[in-house]
Structure formats: structure tokens, C-alpha cells
Amino acid sequence: MTDPGFSLEEIHEMLDGIERSLSRLKAANLYDKLMPISYIPEAYLVHVELDLHGVLHSIGLNQSVANKLKNIDAKLRAPVMIAALSRTRSYLRMLESEFGGNKSSAEHFEQDHAIQETVEANPPQPIQVWAEQWVYVKQGSRAKQIISDVSELLDEAVLLAKTTNLPEDQAALTDIERAQLIAILETTLAVLKAPMLEPGLLKKTARLATEIAEKTAKKNAEEALGMGLRFMAKKLWELLSGFV
Incomplete structure (x- = not known):
């Protein structure tokens, strides 16, 4: 896995941003509504930052979904947003674990491996x-x-x-x-x-x-x-x- 070079503080800031966006999505009962990326500005900034560091592809998102997450003018269905942000959160927690944090934080990456098996x-x-x-x-x-x-x-x-x-x-x-x-x-x-x-x-x-x-x-x-x-x-x- 490519090392993006983030500090633990930077990872925590990005996790906070993803959590705020996820909380907003889950609290609004949006069902299958098509939502603008501008509705999750904190997550948008996180994905732009991950892209600038060349690791957006490491999250395991398909290209079209990843491209929309870093485009403030794009739209995604609410459940897709939630699924994508959940994977980003797992990726960030995996980075956090490398600093001695939670070692069981890579659930989606383990799930991908289990699906392949x-x-x-x-x-x-x-x-x-x-x-x-x-x-x-x-x-x-x-x-x-x-x-x-x-x-x-x-x-x-x-x-x-x-x-x-x-x-x-x-x-x-x-x-x-x-x-x-x-x-x-x-x-x-x-x-x-x-x-x-x-x-x-x-x-x-x-x-x-x-x-x-x-x-x-x-x-x-x-x-x-x-x-x-x-x-x-x-x-x-x-x-x-x-x-x-």
C-alpha cells in the first residue's frame, strides 16, 4: 500500500470530516435520493486531499464513484455516498492503526479479500x-x-x-x-x-x-x-x- 505521508493529526482531522458528512447523510433519511457532493463538503475535501496524495485509488472505490467524490458539482445517490464514505473511513482507520491505533479497522478491505476467496x-x-x-x-x-x-x-x-x-x-x-x-x-x-x-x-x-x-x-x-x-x-x- 502506498504511504501517503499523513501525520496522525491529519488522519484524525480527515476522519472527523468523514464522520460529520456521514452523520449528516444518515440523519436526513434521504433513502435513494440523488444528492450533490456539495451536501458533504467535509468528505469532498478529504477525497480531494487523498487524490492529491495519490492514494484515492487505495480506498477500493470504482473509478466513476471516486471521480464524483472529488467533484463538487457531481451527484451520487445517498446510499452510494454512505457506502463510499464508509470505505474511506475504513481506509483512514487502517492508516491510523499504523500509528498504534485500532488494529481491526480494515473491515472493508478484509471483506473484499473474503469475497474474492x-x-x-x-x-x-x-x-x-x-x-x-x-x-x-x-x-x-x-x-x-x-x-x-x-x-x-x-x-x-x-x-x-x-x-x-x-x-x-x-x-x-x-x-x-x-x-x-x-x-x-x-x-x-x-x-x-x-x-x-x-x-x-x-x-x-x-x-x-x-x-x-x-x-x-x-x-x-x-x-x-x-x-x-x-x-x-x-x-x-x-x-x-x-x-x-
């Missing part, structure tokens, strides 16, 4: 996809904009899936289901970066996202993840409507 021990079943056609996506086209929107929703869904604090018996997904979902979402995200798309995989992902969203609704758990997956599936079908 789970998916390696229980890989997703092979996905049967009938190759329909490979479609080139023109730069500047409407499809490109939709792909950008879908990619952001995928980033958010991966973040929300990784940062649940619920025990397995209360969560919407088992640990195996969660790890496999993340693997499929990250695969779809990688595919969307290619110059050509094959609709079969995107259809599978859209259907899976809808199924998981319905499961979160039935269990009354991880509603933010379910809502994000539902938005993503809707955008995927919008993208596919231009190809089929």
Missing part, C-alpha cells in the same frame, strides 16, 4: 449465452451515452454489494450469491468497455439484476442494492432495444 471457492455456474451478433458502438452515439450510464450504475451496485454490514442470515444474499453477483457485474462492466458488444451477456445480466432486486424487496433487506440493480436492468434493456 468465496468466489474462487464457489465460482458462478457457466453462463450459457447464445451469440446473437457483435455490434459496433459508434463514438458519440446514443448507445455510448447509455453505456456510460449503465457503467456508473454497475460501479454503484458493486460498491453496495461489497459494503453491506448485515450478517449473512439478515442480508438479502448469501455470501456465495454476493460473491458471484459481484463477479458477474464486474465482468459485464469490463465487457461494456469494448468497442463491440454482444447482447446475449447483457440480457443475462439484466435478468439476473431484476431477480436480485426482487429478492431484496421480498426480504426487506439491502433495498439500496435492489434499487440500483433495478435501475441498471432498465438501462440495459434500453441499450438492448437499439440492437434487437
Whole structure:
């Protein structure tokens, strides 16, 4: 891990800023509302500082989410903000522990490792996809904009899936289901970066996202993840409507 060179006092100041922003978010009952980064100015300054020291990538946030956190004019859904700030807090606590503080402060980083171990021990079943056609996506086209929107929703869904604090018996997904979902979402995200798309995989992902969203609704758990997956599936079908 890159050493950002912060003093213990600087780390404590950044932790205080993240806590103030988190407290404001959690006290407002914002549900799934799209919120401006200006609503969390303390966290914005922390992420700018982390970026200036070249360690914003060390938090484990996806690129689109990280970029928005350091852009005062950007917006994120409230649950995504909370999940992202929780990961930043864990990162700062991990830095704090290097000065002799809490040694059990890297929960999200340990969780990421556990997810990877789970998916390696229980890989997703092979996905049967009938190759329909490979479609080139023109730069500047409407499809490109939709792909950008879908990619952001995928980033958010991966973040929300990784940062649940619920025990397995209360969560919407088992640990195996969660790890496999993340693997499929990250695969779809990688595919969307290619110059050509094959609709079969995107259809599978859209259907899976809808199924998981319905499961979160039935269990009354991880509603933010379910809502994000539902938005993503809707955008995927919008993208596919231009190809089929």
C-alpha cells in the first residue's frame, strides 16, 4: 500500500470530516435520493486531499464513484455516498492503526479479500449465452451515452454489494450469491468497455439484476442494492432495444 505521508493529526482531522458528512447523510433519511457532493463538503475535501496524495485509488472505490467524490458539482445517490464514505473511513482507520491505533479497522478491505476467496471457492455456474451478433458502438452515439450510464450504475451496485454490514442470515444474499453477483457485474462492466458488444451477456445480466432486486424487496433487506440493480436492468434493456 502506498504511504501517503499523513501525520496522525491529519488522519484524525480527515476522519472527523468523514464522520460529520456521514452523520449528516444518515440523519436526513434521504433513502435513494440523488444528492450533490456539495451536501458533504467535509468528505469532498478529504477525497480531494487523498487524490492529491495519490492514494484515492487505495480506498477500493470504482473509478466513476471516486471521480464524483472529488467533484463538487457531481451527484451520487445517498446510499452510494454512505457506502463510499464508509470505505474511506475504513481506509483512514487502517492508516491510523499504523500509528498504534485500532488494529481491526480494515473491515472493508478484509471483506473484499473474503469475497474474492468465496468466489474462487464457489465460482458462478457457466453462463450459457447464445451469440446473437457483435455490434459496433459508434463514438458519440446514443448507445455510448447509455453505456456510460449503465457503467456508473454497475460501479454503484458493486460498491453496495461489497459494503453491506448485515450478517449473512439478515442480508438479502448469501455470501456465495454476493460473491458471484459481484463477479458477474464486474465482468459485464469490463465487457461494456469494448468497442463491440454482444447482447446475449447483457440480457443475462439484466435478468439476473431484476431477480436480485426482487429478492431484496421480498426480504426487506439491502433495498439500496435492489434499487440500483433495478435501475441498471432498465438501462440495459434500453441499450438492448437499439440492437434487437
